[in-house]
Amino acid sequence: MDSVQLVTLVNSVVIPLCLFLIMMGMGLSLKVNDFKRVVKFPKAVGIGLTNQLILLPVIGFALANIMPLRPEYAVGVMLLVLCPGGTTSNLFTYLAKGDVALSVTMTAIASVITVFTIPVVLSYSLIHFMGAGTEFQLPIAKTMISLIVITIVPISIGMLIKRFAPRAADKSQVWVSRFGVTFLALLVVFLSYVQRDIIVDAFINTGPVSLILNLVTMALGYYTSKWFGLNLAQRTSITLEVGLQNSTLSIFMALTLLANYDMSMTPAIYTLIMFFTAGILVKVFSKKYHNEQHANGNSSNLATNPL
Template sequence: MEESVVTKVFLPIALAVIMLGMGLSLTTDDFKRVMIYPKAAVLGMLNQLILLPIVAFVYAKIFPLSPELAVGLMILAICPGGVTSNLISHISKGDTALSITLTAISGVITVITIPFILSFSLEHFMAEGEKISLPIGRTILQIFVITIIPILMGMSIRFLAESFADKMGKPV
């Protein structure tokens, strides 16, 4: 399947810009707080990275899903919540700092977990003739470039120019 300019160029750039924006709202203090009070973050990570994929896998095995739907369900289960969860936490007056921290930590961890679990899901659910191979090393590198580097850039901008980061982080 041939990739379009949208999926090959514009989508990765848009995702990187979103990650940069998230990095603008993070400081090292966000991560220090998790180290001091790790219970909520550990529970959230266990639920998101272990329980949710297991539930999705069991669901895909119990119910008669097509192979494509089963793999799609697994993709939904293994991807981190993203910036939308932070917005929902903020609007609902939840713990926005915890949400940002969970999003950042899961973003880092899923750089490694997504390629492996997705590769397993493709092998497990797809028929022999329909199997798609996933280049794990290349996928890890792409996720790293699109997520981790922009987050670190955003955090660096916040560290060097906090007022600029605050202005950039506010909605238009």
């Protein structure tokens, strides 16, 4: 198998299949009650989803226009900010002693909503950044169907397994979650190899916007949560949910739906940055959690849904 065949295989088979498995893994952690939590705890979920679905895309669009980016890299920013959080945000929330149930709920609801918002906003973004009449066309209905197949269907399968085989779901959930993080890391390595001729230039060009986007949105998530009186565990969840995007889905859309490697570079580089900042935040939030528990004399664990 030559390099062209290998790249085609990865783009058309490996990435969609692995993304399907990752999204099914998300479903393994979900129950119908997780969707009802938006009614039971509207403030926390509402603040998180407002940050995720409205403020994040607005900030991303502003930065993509302000920063001196190539059109393909600017579209890459939009690919990133339009996606929901993924299993990565759930895993890091658990490690940081955050409210995992809230994180899972936000991820699940955002995953459903973005199926319908991504095609519309991304289609506009292509015209805005690439110009009218661009060769990159995104049929809205066809894109929605593709996203339903790659996200909603596997999530639903995972939820059915959780409903009828809860033990199997609980045992496999942790492995699928770790697989998601590992596959994303390997995907970034693969992209770096394929794009090795431009990787340095891509990092120089997209690194600053990725870092600013990550820091600004996470800070906004944390402080809006704090201003509205949410507890530490909830603030932790929302901060990480806004900062950790489903980069695998972003890369899938760039490579499979748009067939453009340059557009995948921003999500790939953002992934490296978000892993780094999230690792720091895990230590910071874990320390704050332990200090708070010590001050309150309460040893209960807020991260009640281990991944």
